[in-house]
Amino acid sequence: DIQMTQSPSSVSASVGDRVTITCRASEDIAGWLAWYQQKPGRAPRLLIYAASSLHSGVPSRFSGSGSGTDFTLTISSLQPEDFATYYCQQANRFPPTFGQGTRLEIK
């Protein structure tokens, strides 16, 4: 199975900050990567698919980049509602696998 490793596991930041989360795949997945946001007690929400495509309704402060094995999710200016856990997921081949999650906390 393809292993997905996110870093950092947690990060503290302030409203207005720029935050970057990275995701590394154990093998080449081309651009088959998605990013999800999950808030406590809620289902995950798709943010980015195909590494850099913004899903419908997602604010433009979210962006994704990368290809091959290294990917990033960037939030350009943190808003209060962005404090959550973020997961990457490879969609290159079965079984699809998720990163362990990055918890974004308020500083």
Place this chain on the structure above:
Amino acid sequence: EVHLVESGGGLVQPGGSLRLSCVASGFTFSSHEMNWVRQAPGKGLEWVSFITSSGNTIYYADSVRGRFIISRDNAKNSLSLQMNSLRAEDTALYYCARSLTSVTIDHWGQGTLVTVSS
């Protein structure tokens, strides 16, 4: 608006069975691939199973293969997961999830909790 509503979760003893159901609305169910994804309490996301729109192709995670069976009824806009030989490690919130493309998921239900314990 897309809605996915799961049901069927509950408390079951190790070795027991449960059948989860998901009713879809707000989109053409028969046109979309579907998934089950689970999340153990306080843990991350784990994909469980995938089924194509026609039901002709199915995949399972190694952890459930041979014990779980995914199926769908396009006439009833429903997705099911038959879970047999349940183990404590199957305890999780189970999400019904719609594929955007392949296994990129664009809509999730709210989940149904399965607890395997004696």
